[in-house]
Every structure is written in structure tokens, then in C-alpha cells.
Amino acid sequence: MTNLPSTLNDWLALLESRHAETVINMGLERVRAVKERMRLQFSCPVIMVAGTNGKGSTCSMLESILMRAGYKTGLYIKPHFLHFNERARLNGDMASDAELVASFNAVEAVRGDTPLTYFEFTTLAILHLLAHAGLDVAILEVGLGGRLDAVNVIDADVSIVTSVDIDHVDYLGGTREQIGFEKAGIFRTGKTAICSDPVPPQALIDHATEIGADLWLMGRDFNYSGDKQQWNYGGRGMRRNSLAYPSLRGANQLLNASAALAALEALKLELPVGAQEVRHGLVTVELPGRFQVLPGRPSVIYDVAHNPHAAAALNQNLGNMGYHPYTYAVFGSMHDKDIDGVIKAMSEHVDHWCLCTLPSPRAATASELAAKVQMIQPDQHEKTVNIFDDPAQAFANAISRAGENDRIVVFGSFLTVAGVMAAQKSALH
Template sequence: MSNLPTTLPAWLALLEARHAETVINMGLDRVLAVKERLQLAFTCPVIMVAGTNGKGSTCAMLESILLRAGYKVGLYIKPHFLDFNERARVNGELATDAQLVAAFNAVEAARGDTTLTYFEFTTLAIMGLLAGAGMDVVILEVGLGGRLDAVNVVDADVAIVTSIDIDHTDYLGDTREAIGFEKAGIFRAGKVAICSDPVPPQTLIDHAAAIGADLWLMGRDFNYSGDKQQWNYGGRSQRRNSLAYPSLRGANQILNACAALAALEALRIELPVGAQEVRTGLVTVELPGRFQVLPGRPTVILDVAHNPHAASALNQNLGNMGFHPYTFAVFGSMQDKDIDGVIAAMSEHVDHWCLATLPSPRSATASELAAKVQLVQEDKAERTINIFDDPAAAYANAVSRAGENDRIVVFGSFLTVAGVMAARKSSFH
């Protein structure tokens, strides 16, 4: 054991090397076995959040409100943009390298000869770190699906499914009904299960009934009303009036805020939260890469929209922004996504495409993207399509061509947004 890495970068490199060989292995038996050996258990309420889109935003709102209310909050959120530490937040601060190295050492010691994927190993490590950090509440974001996700070896006190749309079809199935069933896998008997998708698949409703979960549905058990200035939440037994809109921009954020407030209503005995803390928490919440409008000109928007559902929300948000003569899109995508659907959803506002190949074997190449853009967008006279080897180069090209009243929207895979974030960071130093 003495030859284990002693730094976080070395640990991550080891895990990546080890798991280049490991296939995504469906099933939770291995993770459960290591969890038992770690004696991993939470002594505080756990909120688990799954969904195709909106889960990161919902987690961030819960964290922001609960921190404002004076609770010690642990958060596991994915993926990271620049530093792995972004995945583990202890009381609003990123976990330190030392905390993560200790957590990795603990999993390695408990693992024995059980193989774990990169994701399973790091999930157990971060959950172990949060379980031992003396938190009042822990918020866990689910990765793929729900039922077979490594996070699901923990029983949540409140489980939230934000939206159900088609993504990751290789693993989860290609209908909303199939995906809804996978997401509902985080529900537990006798515990509150919240779904903020306004049109929940029947499979999700049936699964909640079959296991005896207490299902709260948008529009039936909780809802919202409002005008341009403010909005109100109405739950089963709690109303919250004259709330400010969340600082995360976009029309869909109100559904995510409702899910967060429903979870707080469900936990109101264990974790009471006052009206002012809810208001302040919603107004101050921050989440990188979710319709994030950067200061300066031209306007730059970062958004990790990588499926048609998220892309049409991004397109709607762009339409609400006011006039910009030209819109430049920096776009890169993984091959397994519905790329045609994403491009179609965005084509209304994009004049100039700067397409990037991503640093991943699963990336679609920039030329593949260009061929798809050409099919969708043959009608725009002034449209241009350029291809680049990486997101930084695509972004540099957009910056060099955009006028100060234009806008640049960087979207697609997390790797697209992370590549541009890293390039911007290094150009400021």
C-alpha cells in the first residue's frame, strides 16, 4: 500500500489509467460491497437529485438556501470544469486536496480486489468525505440515470427527479418511459419522492406507487404562480410568497426552484428554513456554465446544453436577451448525443459556427459537426462554418471576428465549456 499516490493529481492520473481498461459495468453489487466495508453511512438528512437537465441547478439552489439558513451543507456535484475539487463542497467551500487524498486512500484500503470504475471510486470517496465531515445535510447529484448510478447505494430521505428527456440512450433506453423508470430508481419506500417535470412518465408514477414512496408531483402536490417581478410557491402544507426569481437565468429555472422548495417543505421539521433565507438563497445562487453570461463585450454566454431539451431552453433564453447583430456559436459534442436535434434547436439564433473537436476519444470531430450544420442551416445567406482542433482555438476565432455588440455562445459538452474557461483563465494571467 505504501506506493499509493500522495497528491490529488497523481491519484486522479492513477484512477484514469486504471479505468481506461474498465468498461461501464452496470450493477451496484461491487459499489455496495465496498460501501459496506467503508461503513459509509450518513447521520444527517440526505437529498438526492437526478434528472436529464436541471439537476446541477437544483442542487446549487438547495445548497445556497441551506447555507443562508446557517446549516452545514455537504454537496457532491458533477462534473468539474477546471479542478476535480469542484465536485465536493463542504460548507460552501471546495474540498481540499488533502481531504480528497485521505478519502481516496480510505476507498483504496476498503476496496481489496474489487474493481471500481473511475466514477464509482470517486463517488464513494466523496460520499465518505461528506459523511465524515459533520454536516447537517448532504446533497448528492446523480450521474447517469439513477437506478444503477453509484450514488444510489445510499438511501435518500428526499429524492428529486428534475426533468426526463432523451439522453445517454446507449445506457438508459430511448424513450421517456424507459428513462423515467431509471431515474425513479432513486426513490425509496416511505420517503418523499419529488418530480418537477410537468409531464412525468407513467413509469415513474407507477414505480413510486409500487415501492410505496410518497410521490410529490408538479401541478398536483406543489406549483407556482407569479408575474414579471416575483413568484409564489404553493406546496402541500407550505406557501412561500413574493419570492425573487433565481439568479440562474432561464425559463426552466423556476421548475428547478420549485423542486428545491418542495424538498425543503418535506424536510421542514428537521431543517426549518425561513422566508428571508429562501429569498436570499435564490437571489445569490451561482452555478458555472448554466446560461452564465460573462461581463464585458462582446457578450459571452457559457452553457453546457448538450441535448435537444437543454438546447431549446438555451435558444429560448438567447431569444429573450435583446438584439445582437451576430451570434457566434462555439460548439463541440460527444458522438453519442442527438447532435442534429441540438443544432436544429439552436439554428434560429446562430449566424457563425465555430466548431471544435473535443479532447476525448468519444468526441464528434469538428468536420462531422460541420456536415450536420450544413444540412440544417442551408437557408442563412451570411452563415459561416469553421472547424477547429479544440475549443480554445474555436473560441479565439470567434473573439477575433465578433464586434462589440455581437455575442458568443459557448455550448455543448462540458468539455467545450471547460476548454473555453481554461483558455480565458490563462489569457488573464
């Protein structure tokens, strides 16, 4: 192909059109073949993070702490909210269009007639970008599952599985044991394998044992304790005391922070990090859309909780926020999610549902969501359910009705949060 796209937007449009027919194509043979032709390898430690929930938070904490310690970091994280560039970060900054275009060209130059999905192609491009950036450490977030995810063509020095819960049933299976096995696919023989799920599936433990990975389990090999003011990490051979709570709010963040500190303990010879850097890194970490409370009134909270496990954590976090007369929920979801489970987990706190249809063929319609809400929360006094064509309209309705002491929680699919973020951004300009 001689005339390749010259802009990032044109490249993304080409990939979307080219791979419309290959939605998710399981198996790593094609990705591995192209990776070999690209001679893609990392000359720095690689930390890989999988899990149902908590992946992004754990990656961001690692990035923040390691940057404070003076290391040059590279991060692959997904999906993105407003710009594709958010997926590739160098020292905390988004990769430029030019860097991404060069890496897309590098994949295309050797791909030949090997078909790659949009996700596989962009993953190889971002891995190429990071591998050539002169990094001290690369942090890679795994997408769906683990074993068959395109990121897994790289061998990590430390692999983390944050939590194992039911999600993506069509691809990963319907039990925690099946999903645990898929996630454990990122573990490597002789390398550190960390699981911060307090109740790890036996299949994950068995797989780690079978391949001879060095498995670190929460509660056995590392742990945390704390009071209202501060918390402590205890690992196999390292304690870190009097730590500040992470700036990311929420019930599960100490599990995620402990996994990050276990990874740093495992890499203490290659990437030594001092107590001060850990404290600063945790206090300054930022991650959009994870129990993100915006300044101003009424309170607006963004959270990409789209499965029952994440929705239960969001519900708990809402309960810890103090009194608000009414809670408005702007909610949109993909069809294949456990929507009933998410609504049940959130119904305790939501008074007014503003339901929206998302811009994806996989989305549930607002009317379908409304039928589910009405089944789970039958006509209760003062509770309302309204439907909208998109997240921006749903949010505009919530803002128009909410009092200054109320709160609006925008949650569900990434597309729900991204739609509201984009609308608010254009309102500012």
C-alpha cells in the same frame, strides 16, 4: 498496495490508468460491497437529485438556501470544469486536495480486489468525505440515470427527479418511459419522492406507487405562479410568496426552484428554513456554465446544453436577451448525443458556427459537426461554418470576428465550456 499516491493529481492519474478498461460497468453490487466495508452512512438528512437537465441548478439552489439558513452543507456535484475538487463542496467551498487524498486512501484501504470504475471509486471517496464532515445536510447529484448510478447506494430522505428527456440512449434506453423508470430508481419506500417534470412518465409514477414512496408531482402537490417582478411557491401545506427570481437565468429555473422548495417543505421539521433565507438563497445562487452571461462586450454566454431539451431552453433564453446583430456559436459535442436535435434547436439564433473537436475519444470531430450544420442550415446568406482543433481556437476565432454588440455562445459538452474557461483563465495570468 503499500505506496499509494500522495497527491490528488497522482491519485486521479492512477485511477484513470487503472480503469481505462472499465468504461461504464452497470450494476451496484461492487460499489455496495465496498460501501459496506467502509461502513459508509450519513447521520444527517440526505437529498438526492437526478434528472436529464436541471440537476446542478436544483442542487445549487438547495445548497445556497440551506447555507443562508445557517446549516453546514455538503454537496457532491459533477462533472468539474477546471479542478476535480469542484465535485465536493463543504459549505460552498471546494474540498481540499488533502481531504480528497485521505478519502481516496480510505476507499483503497478496504477495496481489496473489487474492481471499481473511476466514477465509482471517486463517488465512494467523496461520499466518505461528506459523511465524515459533520454536516447538517448532504446534497447528492446523481450522474447517469439513477437506478444504477453509484450514488444510489445511499438511501436518501428526499429524492428529486427534475426532468426526464432523451439522453444517454445507449445506457438508459431510447424512450422517456424507459428513462423515467431509471431515474425513479432513486426513490425509496416511505420517503418523499419529488418530480418537477410537468409531464412525468407513467413508468416513474408507477414505480413510486409500487414501492410505496410518497410521490410529489408538479401541478398536483406543488406549483408555482408569478409575474414579471416576483413568484410564489405553493406546496402541500406551505406557501412561500413574493419570492425573488433565482439568479440562475433561464426558462426552466422556476421548475428547479419549486423542486428545491418542495424538498425543503418535506424536511421542514428537520431543517426549518425562513422566508428571508429562501429569498437570499435564490438571489445569490451561482452555478458556472448554466446560461452564465459573462460581464463585458461582446456578450459571452457559457451553457452546457448538450441534448435537444437543454438546447431548446438555451435557444429560448437567447431569444429573451434582446437584440444582437450576430450570434457566434462555439460548439463541441460527444458522438453519442443527438447532435442533429441540438443544432436544429439552436439554428434559429446562430449566424456563425465555430465548431471544435474535443479532447476525448468519444467526441465528434469538428468536420462531422460541420457536415451536420450544413445539412440542417444549408448555405444561407451571410452564415458561416468554420472548424477548429479545440475549443480555445474556436473561441479565439469568434472573439476576433465578433463586434462589441454581437454575442458568443459557448455550448455543448462540458469539455467545450471547460476548454474555453481554461483558455480564458490562462490568458488572464
